[in-house]
Amino acid sequence: MPATPAIVFDVGNVLLDWQPERIYHKTFPDEAERARFMADVVPLSWHEKQDAGRTLADGIAERVALFPQHEEPIRDFYRRWLDTIVGEIPGTVKVLEDLIEQGYPVHAITNFSAELWPLTVEAYPFLGWFGVTVVSGQERVLKPDPAIFNLLLDRTGLAASDCIFIDDRSDNCEAARALGFRAIEFTRPETLSMDLVREGVRLPIELA
Numbered sequence: 001m002p003a004t005p006a007i008v009f010d011v012g013n014v015l016l017d018w019q020p021e022r023i024y025h026k027t028f029p030d031e032a033e034r035a036r037f038m039a040d041v042v043p044l045s046w047h048e049k050q051d052a053g054r055t056l057a058d059g060i061a062e063r064v065a066l067f068p069q070h071e072e073p074i075r076d077f078y079r080r081w082l083d084t085i086v087g088e089i090p091g092t093v094k095v096l097e098d099l100i101e102q103g104y105p106v107h108a109i110t111n112f113s114a115e116l117w118p119l120t121v122e123a124y125p126f127l128g129w130f131g132v133t134v135v136s137g138q139e140r141v142l143k144p145d146p147a148i149f150n151l152l153l154d155r156t157g158l159a160a161s162d163c164i165f166i167d168d169r170s171d172n173c174e175a176a177r178a179l180g181f182r183a184i185e186f187t188r189p190e191t192l193s194m195d196l197v198r199e200g201v202r203l204p205i206e207l208a
């Protein structure tokens with residue numbers, strides 16, 4: 001690893017607390033009914049198609065055609081997009097701030113709709129702090145496809161061995177490691193800080 005590695009962040013559930021089911025608590029007060037709606041009508045596999053480059057309008061139209069009785073709740077998924085985000089994960093944003101203060105290059109690779117990304121950056125300006133951000137919906141390729149990692153390397157001029165990648169999903173971390181990145185699977189900010197320090201990153205914390 002170089003003396004000052006680049007730190008590459010995922011966004012959802014690393015920097016932002018994303019819980020889409022929260023917008024449906026009043027629509028479906030029964031927990032089991034709400035879970036069925038999330039699993040059958042607006043599953044993650046459907047949302048990922050928008051993250052892969054499909055337009056929100058096309059994604060909504062597909063589900064409304066399949067579940068016309070749920071048209072309004074389906075539209076709410078993106079109409080109320082910012083309400084699906086509880087907020088920033090403060091401890092991780094503090095780690096990001098500390099890394100920048102210590103002079104580390106910071107970048108991001110995120111599975112995110114091209115249409116929703118600007119809206120979200122406007123609401124959470126720290127998402128604009130990255131040197132290079134690779135957004136899956138803009139590139140039409142999702143993690144863990146190696147191509148999205150290689151886009152970051154091409155645009156930064158870095159080698160994979162120059163980077164520490166942080167993501168909450170093990171499959172994304174494994175894909176990064178296979179390319180030569182050092183990867184940290186995120187669970188909580190306190191653990192992230194310690195993991196980074198163990199990798200030789202300078203952060204203002206003390207290990208227990």
